[in-house]
Amino acid sequence: MGYKRHPKKRDVDPSSRQMIYSKGRETILKKAVELSTFDDTEVGVLMFSPTGELTTYASKGRIEDMFLRYIKERRDDPDGPLENEEFLCQCLKRLKFEAEMMDKMDRCDALQRQLNELKWLDNKAEEKLRAYKPDVSKIHSAAEADYHQEVITKALRKVENVKAKLLEEETSTSNRTSDGASTSGRCGSS
Numbered sequence: 001m002g003y004k005r006h007p008k009k010r011d012v013d014p015s016s017r018q019m020i021y022s023k024g025r026e027t028i029l030k031k032a033v034e035l036s037t038f039d040d041t042e043v044g045v046l047m048f049s050p051t052g053e054l055t056t057y058a059s060k061g062r063i064e065d066m067f068l069r070y071i072k073e074r075r076d077d078p079d080g081p082l083e084n085e086e087f088l089c090q091c092l093k094r095l096k097f098e099a100e101m102m103d104k105m106d107r108c109d110a111l112q113r114q115l116n117e118l119k120w121l122d123n124k125a126e127e128k129l130r131a132y133k134p135d136v137s138k139i140h141s142a143a144e145a146d147y148h149q150e151v152i153t154k155a156l157r158k159v160e161n162v163k164a165k166l167l168e169e170e171t172s173t174s175n176r177t178s179d180g181a182s183t184s185g186r187c188g189s190s
Contacts, residue, residue, distance in 0.1 A: 014050060014051075017050045018049065018050055018051060021049050021050055022049075025047060025055055028045060028047070029045065029055070029057055032045045032057050032059070033057075033059075036059030036060075041059070042059055042060050042066070043057070043058070043059040044056075044057065044058045044059070044063050044066035044067075045063075062096055062099060062100075064092045064093070064095050064096035064099065065096065067088075067092050068092050068093070068096075071085055071088060071089055071092075131147075131148060131151040131152075132151065132152060132155060134148045
């Protein structure tokens with residue numbers, strides 16, 4: 001009475017097959033990472049989903065490098081090299097080059113997005129600075145003048161609040177210091 005395997009039926013529903021594939025893919029990739037990490041094994045995985053989506057994993061380098069290594073190893077195989085080996089090698093090298101170029105383009109796009117965001121933040125900061133130091137010759141309405149006056153007034157209130165806190169801290173610190181000095185002076189005179 002041992003464990004009996006039940007044959008799995010092929011699920012006809014495409015969404016169910018995709019869901020089952022997604023769960024299985026994660027499990028396989030997790031096992032591949034474990035195998036490469038714990039056993040110091042070079043692992044490569046190549047999978048196609050039911051919808052044709054390609055998933056690859058290579059523990060060292062790119063999957064194309066692993067295929068090229070396999071072809072090189074096959075040259076010494078007693079069964080002989082693979083058919084169309086040179087063509088296959090050229091295709092793999094081209095794919096690797098294209099994948100590396102795509103990675104570089106993705107990095108460039110990410111950097112461009114970051115640069116655009118920083119430019120936007122810089123423009124916003126410059127706008128704020130212009131509100132604090134407006135070009136008076138460019139104020140053409142009373143509403144604009146009111147806006148600039150309000151911004152500067154708010155900024156002055158913030159500065160006044162910070163100044164009041166700093167003065168309060170300074171006076172409390174100087175009071176503690178003078179209290180400590182007068183106490184220690186009394187102790188010395190006894």
